[in-house]
Amino acid sequence: MKAxxxxxxxxxxxxxxxxxxxxxxxxxxxxxxxxAPFYQGKTLTIIEGRSPGGTGSLRTQAVVKYLQKYxxxxxxxxxxxxxxGGGIAAANHMAQGAKPDGLTIANIGVSVYxxxxxxxxxxxxxLDDFVSLGCAxxxxxxxLLIRADLGLDTVEKVKAYKGLRFGNRSVGHATYVYDxxxxxxxxxxxxxxxxxxxxxxxxxxxxxGEADTxxxxxxxxxxxNSEWLKSGFTFPAFVKDVTGxxxxxxxxxxxxxxxxxxxxxxxxxxxxxxxxYGSNPGTSVFFATKGIPQPALRALKEAFNxxxxxxxxxxxxxxxxxxPADPVTGEExxxxxxxxxxxxxxxxxxxxxxxxxxxxxxx
Numbered sequence: 001m002k003a004x005x006x007x008x009x010x011x012x013x014x015x016x017x018x019x020x021x022x023x024x025x026x027x028x029x030x031x032x033x034x035x036a037p038f039y040q041g042k043t044l045t046i047i048e049g050r051s052p053g054g055t056g057s058l059r060t061q062a063v064v065k066y067l068q069k070y071x072x073x074x075x076x077x078x079x080x081x082x083x084x085g086g087g088i089a090a091a092n093h094m095a096q097g098a099k100p101d102g103l104t105i106a107n108i109g110v111s112v113y114x115x116x117x118x119x120x121x122x123x124x125x126x127l128d129d130f131v132s133l134g135c136a137x138x139x140x141x142x143x144l145l146i147r148a149d150l151g152l153d154t155v156e157k158v159k160a161y162k163g164l165r166f167g168n169r170s171v172g173h174a175t176y177v178y179d180x181x182x183x184x185x186x187x188x189x190x191x192x193x194x195x196x197x198x199x200x201x202x203x204x205x206x207x208x209g210e211a212d213t214x215x216x217x218x219x220x221x222x223x224x225n226s227e228w229l230k231s232g233f234t235f236p237a238f239v240k241d242v243t244g245x246x247x248x249x250x251x252x253x254x255x256x257x258x259x260x261x262x263x264x265x266x267x268x269x270x271x272x273x274x275x276x277y278g279s280n281p282g283t284s285v286f287f288a289t290k291g292i293p294q295p296a297l298r299a300l301k302e303a304f305n306x307x308x309x310x311x312x313x314x315x316x317x318x319x320x321x322x323x324p325a326d327p328v329t330g331e332e333x334x335x336x337x338x339x340x341x342x343x344x345x346x347x348x349x350x351x352x353x354x355x356x357x358x359x360x361x362x363x
Contacts, residue, residue: 036073037072037073037299038072038073038102038293038295038296038299039071039072039073039074039075039102039296039299040072040073040074040075041073041075042073042075042103043075043076043077043078043103044071044075044077044078044103044104044105045077045078045079045080045103045104045105046060046064046077046078046079046080046104046105046106046107047080047082047090047093047094047098047104047105047106047107047108048060048079048080048081048082048090048106048107048108049082049083049084049086049087049088049089049090049091049106049107049108049109049112050081050083050087050108050109050199051081051083051198052081053199053200054198054199054200055199055217055220055321055323056107056199056283058320058321059107059135059136059137059283059284059317059321060079060107060284061320062136062313062316062317062320062321063107063136063286063307063313063317064077065316066306066307066310066312066313066316067303067304067307069307070302070303070304070306070307070310071299071300071303072299072303073299084170085115085122085170085171085172086109086111086112086115086169086170086171086172086173086174086176086177087108087109087111087112087115087172087173087174088112088115088120088122088123088172090106090108090112091106091108091112091115091116091123091125091130092122092123092124092125094106094125094129094130094287095124095125095126095129095130095289096124096125098289100289100290100292101292101293101296102288102293102295102296102297102300103296104289105133105286105287105288105300106130106286106287106288107284107285107286108284108285108287109173109174109283109284109285110139110174110279110280110281110282110283110284110285111172111173111174111177111354112125113127113279113281113337114177114275114279114350114354115172115354117279117337117340117347118347118348118350118351118354119351120172120351120354120355127337128290129289129290130287130288130289130290131287131288131289131290131297131301131330132285132286132287132330132331132333132334133285133286133287133288133300133301133304133330134282134285134304134305134308134327134328134329134330134332135282135283135284135285135286135327135328135333136284136307136308136317136325136326136327137282137283137284137317137321137323137324137325137326137327138241138242138243138281138282138283138326138328139217139241139242139280139282139283140217140218140219140241140323140324141217141218141239141240141241141245141246141247142178142215142216142217142218142238142239143215143216143218143221143235143237143238143239143247143253143257144158144182144213144215144235144236144237144238145213145214145215145216145221145228145233145234145235146158146164146212146213146233146234146235146236147206147207147209147212147213147233148231148232148233148234149232150212150234151234152164152234152236153234153236154236154258155186155236155237155258155263157236158186158188158236158237159186159187159188159189160189161188161189162189162190163189163191164183164188164189164191164192164212164213165191165192165193165194165210165211165212165213166179166183166191166192166193166194166211166212166213166214166215167194167197167202167205167206167210167211167212167213167214168193168194168195168197168202168214169195169196169197169198169199169202170195170196171193171195171354171355171356172354172355174280174283175199175214175215175216176193176195176354177353177354178215178239179193179214179215180353180354180359181215181239181260181272181276181353182215182237182239182260183359184269184272184353184359184360184362185260185263185264185269185272185362186237186260186263187263187362188359191359193356194210194211202214203224203225215239217323218238218247218250218253219321219322219323219324220322220323222250222252222322223321223322223323224322226252229252229253235253235254235257236257236258237257237258237259237260237263238257238258238259238260239259239260239261239276240259240260240261242277242280242281242282242336246259260273261273265362266362266363268345268346268349268362268363269362269363271341271343271346272346272349272350272353274341275340275341275346275347275350276350278336278337278339278340278341279336279337279340279350281328281332281333281336281337282328282333285328285333286304286330287330288300301330304329304330305329305330307327308327308329309327313325314327348360
């Protein structure tokens with residue numbers, strides 16, 4: 001009887017031991033599954049709100065190389081180009097077409113922010129649909145450049161000229177809004193927009209005489225068309241960057257180029273300039289949709305923030321794009337957007353700048 005009792009105890013002990021082993025195995029297996037990087041073995045799709053080529057694509061490529069370095073799991077990356085409406089088509093897709101599974105993020109020009117704030121036609125997204133992840137370049141200064149044979153080397157001459165033709169991409173595109181802002185602030189007479197070019201076609205179009213002018217990033221100008229500084233092109237006005245820096249760092253440019261802020265000769269124009277700075281916290285901003293799995297969002301935020309401070313990334317970004325890397329974090333983008341004026345008159349004026357009709361009154 002005692003032997004049977006001992007055998008029973010041994011059987012129970014053995015069963016308990018096996019149970020403990022099985023429980024430990026399942027716990028370890030579950031722990032390993034939980035700790036596996038979210039993006040391991042997956043493909044991250046990046047929606048680009050533009051056509052292939054151009055500065056925007058270069059910016060994305062420079063960032064993504066280092067994003068893969070810092071994103072746990074080292075996912076594959078696929079690009080999907082979705083031009084239309086200055087990024088509106090891509091933003092609409094992100095809000096309504098992309099699955100909230102963390103496997104799709106976007107890189108789109110900042111005009112999508114003002115488009116949403118102002119309720120531009122065709123917008124089917126809201127700013128709170130997205131989580132900002134930051135951008136590599138704040139945008140820098142922008143300069144009005146005019147082909148040489150027109151001889152418009154001062155703001156006074158530009159203001160007196162009638163029918164200046166801007167070459168650009170499409171209504172609503174960020175660069176289109178820059179053109180319209182200059183035309184509005186300088187009270188140009190009957191300016192026109194020749195649209196349908198991609199970013200690399202505008203310069204040749206100006207050289208062929210199809211258009212007269214465009215507003216271009218200083219860094220893009222120096223990278224693509226630095227010879228224009230010596231071939232008679234004129235640069236009568238510029239706009240500062242979002243931090244207030246001017247052209248003092250660029251000895252290539254002639255002295256005395258007028259700041260656009262100087263021509264804010266009414267309270268409305270001053271408020272419009274403030275709206276411009278607030279709604280342009282950077283260029284080619286990365287963002288994800290809200291509602292994606294928390295492990296995905298956490299991994300993306302941490303990876304992007306590591307990219308923005310990586311010295312090797314900054315050096316390679318500047319070498320590839322020809323523009324300085326001065327990253328803006330996702331948190332900084334969101335803070336800038338929160339400071340935008342909601343004054344109805346200012347919003348309506350800026351909305352007209354983004355549209356295709358006549359320029360709004362300045363007073």
